[in-house]
Each structure stands twice: as C-alpha cells, then as structure tokens.
Amino acid sequence: MKVLIGYAMLIAAALGSVTSHSEDARWWKGNTHAHSWWSDGDMPPELIASWYKSHGYHFLVLSDHNIMQEGEKWYPIDKPPRRPEQILKAYETYKNTFKDDWIEERVVDGNREVKLKTLDEFRSFYEEKDRFIFIKGEEITDRYKAHPVHMNGVNLVEYIPPQGGHSVVDTIQNNIDAVVAQSKAFNQPMVIHLNHPNFYFAQTAEDFFYLNVDEDDGFFEMYNGHSHVENYGDEHHQSAERMWDIVLAKRVGELRKSLIYGVAVDDAHEYTKWGVGVTNPGRGWIMVKSAYLTPNEITRAIKRGDFYNSTGVNLKSIERDGNSITIEVDGERGVNYTIEFVGTLKNADLSATRATEDHTHFHVTDHEHREVYRYSEDIGKVLKRVDGKKARYEASGEEIYVRVRITSDRAHPNPYQEGDLEMAWTQPFLFQ
Numbered sequence: 001m002k003v004l005i006g007y008a009m010l011i012a013a014a015l016g017s018v019t020s021h022s023e024d025a026r027w028w029k030g031n032t033h034a035h036s037w038w039s040d041g042d043m044p045p046e047l048i049a050s051w052y053k054s055h056g057y058h059f060l061v062l063s064d065h066n067i068m069q070e071g072e073k074w075y076p077i078d079k080p081p082r083r084p085e086q087i088l089k090a091y092e093t094y095k096n097t098f099k100d101d102w103i104e105e106r107v108v109d110g111n112r113e114v115k116l117k118t119l120d121e122f123r124s125f126y127e128e129k130d131r132f133i134f135i136k137g138e139e140i141t142d143r144y145k146a147h148p149v150h151m152n153g154v155n156l157v158e159y160i161p162p163q164g165g166h167s168v169v170d171t172i173q174n175n176i177d178a179v180v181a182q183s184k185a186f187n188q189p190m191v192i193h194l195n196h197p198n199f200y201f202a203q204t205a206e207d208f209f210y211l212n213v214d215e216d217d218g219f220f221e222m223y224n225g226h227s228h229v230e231n232y233g234d235e236h237h238q239s240a241e242r243m244w245d246i247v248l249a250k251r252v253g254e255l256r257k258s259l260i261y262g263v264a265v266d267d268a269h270e271y272t273k274w275g276v277g278v279t280n281p282g283r284g285w286i287m288v289k290s291a292y293l294t295p296n297e298i299t300r301a302i303k304r305g306d307f308y309n310s311t312g313v314n315l316k317s318i319e320r321d322g323n324s325i326t327i328e329v330d331g332e333r334g335v336n337y338t339i340e341f342v343g344t345l346k347n348a349d350l351s352a353t354r355a356t357e358d359h360t361h362f363h364v365t366d367h368e369h370r371e372v373y374r375y376s377e378d379i380g381k382v383l384k385r386v387d388g389k390k391a392r393y394e395a396s397g398e399e400i401y402v403r404v405r406i407t408s409d410r411a412h413p414n415p416y417q418e419g420d421l422e423m424a425w426t427q428p429f430l431f432q
Contacts (some may be wrong), residue, residue, distance in 0.1 A: 025291045025306075027315075028298060030059035032137065032154050033195065033221070033265035034281065037075045037116055039064035039139075042086040043271040044075075044094050044114070046122045051271060051281060053132045059288075059298055061137035062119065063152045068138050068159050069119040078111040086272040093272075135295045139195065140178075144171045147202035147370075150195040151175045155299040157186045168370075169207050176213060189299040193219035193263045196229035201237050204370060205246040206352075208260055215258040216303035220244070222262030222425065223309060225283025225416050227276070229267070232417065236355065236372055241425075245380025248428055249344040253400035261302075261427050264309030280414055284311050305427040312413075312422025313337070313406050323395040325429055327404050331389040336409045339391040341384040343402035343428075348378035401428040 035041035036048050045062055052060045062069055080087040091114070095103065104115035123134050135155050142149040142162035149171045153160055160178050165171030176192055183190040197203035197220055211218060222244045224231055233239040238246065244262045251257040264284035274280055287308050290301040301307060308315055314330040329337050344350075352373035383402065384393050393402060404426040412420040 025289050027287045027289055028058040028293055029285055029287055030057055030061075030135075030298065031266055031268075031281070031285045032061040032135075032191075032193070032263065033063050033139070033152055033224070034060065034268045035064055035139075036062055036069070037090075037114075038062070038067055038069050038073065040082060041269050041271070042083050042273075043090040044116065045069060045119070046117060046125065047090065047094060047097065048268075048271060048281075049122070049126045049134070050097075053126050055282060057285070058131065058293055059133050059135055059295075061135045061152070061154055063137040063139040063154075065139050065141040065150075066159075066162065068136060068156070069116070070159075071118070073116045074106065074108075074113040075116055076108075076111060076113050083270070086270065089272045130293055133293055133295060133298075135298065140175050140192075142171055142175060144168045146200075148199055149175070149202065150199070151179075152193050152195055153179045153182075154191040154193070154302070155188065155295050156190060157182060157188060168203060169210070172203075172207060173211060176211070176217060180214075180217060189296055189303055191219060191299055191302050192217070193221060195221050195265075196224040196226060196231075196267065197221065197240055197243060198230035198233055198237060199226075199228075201230065201370075204372065205238065205243045205250070205375075206371075206373065208247045209250050209255060210257075211260075213258060213260075216305075218258055218260040219263050219302075220247075220260060221265055221267075223264035223284045223311065224267050225265065225311075226267035226269070226279045227416065228279070242380060245342070245344065246375050248401050248403075249348065249350055249375075249379045252430065253344060253346065253348070254350050259305070259401075259428060259430070261305055262309060262425065264311065264425070274414060276415060276418055282414060283412070283416055284309065286310070287315070308424055308426045310422075310424040311420070312410070313408050313424035315406070315424055315426075318404075318426055320429060323397070323431060324392060325395070325402060325404065326392045327390065327406070327426070329389040329406060329424075332410075336387065337389055338407045339386045339388070340382045340405045340407070341391075341393040341402050342380055342405050343383050344379050344381070344400045345383075345398050346400055347398065348400070349376040350379065351376075395429075395431045397431055399431050401430050403428040 036045040140151045163174035179192040266283040268281035269279040289306040316328040316330040319326040355372040355374045406424040408422045
C-alpha cells in the first residue's frame, strides 16, 4: 500500500510539472554551480557576480568546495594554489574595478594576500528586485575511497560538512539526508543535486536506483559544462543524459520510486581564459518558472520540477493537458529547431547485461573497479520527432515517462566540446 501511495504521489507531481501556481509566473535564468576564490575559481566572487548579471542571469549559486562565502579567508595572490597567470590577471581587474578602500590586502612572508569579501558584504552591489539575486550554496565535496562524490546544496542556511559513507550510494544518501535535515530544521526549501556523475566515472546509473528520496528531493546533473567531467561518456560508459533515461526507466517503471530531475550547469572555474578545454561560465543553465524571484520561491519551483535545462535554446511554453504535451520554442530568425519526445515504454526491456570491466584508473591504492552494465536501446528512445518551433505529443498510456529534447542548428558560442549545438531539455512527464 505504501508503494502504491508513493507512486501515486510521484505521478501527481509529474502531472503538475511546469504548471505555475500563478498567472504571473515567468522564466528566470540561473546557474547553481560556480566557483570563486573561496575555493578553486580563478576570480573573486564580486567579478563573477558581475559576469552572470551582465549576461542575463537572474540568480546565481556560488557553490565553492566545502565552504560558504562567510567568515574570514585570505587568498594568496603571489603564490596561488593554481593558475598563477590567471589569478594575477583577475587581481589586476579586481584592482581596476573597485576602489582601494574596498580591497583589503596584507603581505605574509613577502607575498600579497587579499581578504575575501563575504556574500553578505557584496550581495547588495548586485541584487535587484526582479532582476538578480544570489542563492546561498555549497559544493559538498565528498568521496568514497577514490570515487569523488560532489553534491551541491542550494538555498542552504548553514555549511554542511561532507557526510561520508560505506559506499558510493551510502555517501550520496548521507549527504542528501543532511540537506533534507537542514531544510526541516530551518523550515526552508532546499535542493541537493549530485554533480557531474561521469567525473572519473565515479557514479553509475545503478547508484541512483534505490536512493531514498521524496518526490521533490532527487536531482543530478544531466549536463555539466566543465571540460573534464566526461559529460558524453566514452566507449565503456553512458553519457550523463543516457544515464538519466536509465535511472528514470528503472526507478519509475520497475521499482515504483520517485523521479530524478535533471539539472544543467556550467560548473565554471575560469573567467579570465576562454575556449574549448577551459572551464568557462555560460555553457549550461536552468530556466525556472516562478511568479517571484526570491531564493525560496525559485527553490520551491525547482523542487516542483518547474524548470527546463538549456545550453542556448529558449522555450516559450511547456504545456501539459491530460495526455498531451505541447512545446513551443522561443525561436530566433534563421535558426532551425528539432523537437524530440524521448521516453521509455512500459514494454521495454529494463534488464541489464554486464559489460566489460570499468578500467578507469585513479593511480591510488583504494580504488575499487566497478561493474559496468549495458541496457536496451528501448530505454530513452525517440518516440516522436518534429522539425519546427512547436510540437505536440499525445501519450498512448504505454509510456513510463516522456521528456523533451530540443536541438537547434546553431553552434554553441563557447562549447563544452567542438561541434556542440545549442539545446534544451524539459523535465520528465509521467502518464498513468
């Protein structure tokens, strides 16, 4: 009975996906994964905020590793931990942008250091009603043995230390539970998403099958613009998008568990050097449907699934009416679009076959090879394809889920990989 009730709840959630609670709702552009001098970014947070705001973003999460932008921290200019030429370039820009009485410096053993400004100190420079806000966050940077487990807490109140665990799955679950516990303690909506699952191929689809999450607490990055996270997989490993389909099919179609939403981010670290192979901002983001641009309302909308992912394609509308899904692209003149309805049918083969062993090497003694499995191409197949700016899909009732992928014929201006086109992806819809 509990399983049936839970399944009914997740269907209800998906039926209402991208359905606003207000006629005044609109799309807000934001990024939930970016780094600054507070951890391993090459620029101070003030300049990063300026970049995002000036490029049309409405909200930003500065998600530095195992730290929030609070307390006292000094950043070494002359002996930085990485990218010395880029750090010096950012420092000169910082000095030319702000008055001398804003930037606090000291010299330690003959080397310059800059005192980092906290979020509370600089947020008023950039935040504007209905234009731009910050949402507090942290990249909870954990690991199980040699497997990195990085997870972004969004709309946090307090720092959350890495929770650890007895396996990759246990580590993921413990960090999810920590964010959920803080959300309940402060009565504030929060999101946690698993970052770049193919980073060192540390996660597999199977890691998400049995996660214990409510219908609004399951997320992972189905697109990450970081140049070194194997976003598209390799000959032995699925792409992050393919992994998403496998997780959806197994969790919903076989295990009767809740949806896992997909998130697109840029995971920016570098703002002073640009190009393919550099971890730049502006590669991937989410568009959130909400009546209000506030941290809590944006977070609530994300938890409802009222958002889509983009690398450059904008959507005018996503409509669900009974068994129909209608997508309309906010198209640009001279750009062509292909709309694909991607899903898995109830009669699909959801079984797995063992593939060759995962030969990813970490050059450390505590690495454990993980099994790699193959799944039928019936999982996540294209159910309908339409060329144009508007398309409709009428579900037959045989679908486990349907999501929509939109591809333009315009090249991404600063791609994750050469040849990338501007795209967008909706969240999955369920049908009874």
